Amino acid sequence: MDGAEAPLVPSEMRVSDQDRDSAVEQLSEHAAAGRLTLDELEERVSVALAARTRGELGALTRDLPGNAGRPAERRKAVRWMIAVMGGSHRRGRYRANRAVNVIAVMGGDEIDLRDAELDGSQVSLTVISIMGGANI
Numbered sequence: 001m002d003g004a005e006a007p008l009v010p011s012e013m014r015v016s017d018q019d020r021d022s023a024v025e026q027l028s029e030h031a032a033a034g035r036l037t038l039d040e041l042e043e044r045v046s047v048a049l050a051a052r053t054r055g056e057l058g059a060l061t062r063d064l065p066g067n068a069g070r071p072a073e074r075r076k077a078v079r080w081m082i083a084v085m086g087g088s089h090r091r092g093r094y095r096a097n098r099a100v101n102v103i104a105v106m107g108g109d110e111i112d113l114r115d116a117e118l119d120g121s122q123v124s125l126t127v128i129s130i131m132g133g134a135n136i
Helices: 017-032 038-050 054-061
Strands: 078-084 087-090 095-105 108-111 124-130 133-135
Touching: 017 038, 017 054, 038 054, 078 087, 078 108, 095 108, 095 133, 108 124, 124 133
Parallel strands: 078 095, 087 108, 095 124, 108 133
Antiparallel strands: none
């Protein structure tokens, strides 16, 4: 042995905090698309945050589509919610923009943000109701 070390295989290379954060974001997008349950997401995120090598991170997304470095396709962000002479209901999985305008004229809007994917840490709703209302 001449004292030279063998080169590292890419899967054995150490990962950075940014690599871990990127993996968590990718897993969250897959959960939002319905490919992972919340329990699976929680389990994989905890493994991602403790990962030391690229191989460990790669194993977390190996069974998910878009694993070739392509970002997962995101839903178009909702910016406007309008109800005219009737009602509208927004619930379930949808992506809410940082600023959403809600208009209800002679009708009502029901907005459920519990399962919404938010573009930022907070969402600003501007609600205008004329002879109607909004339930948030």
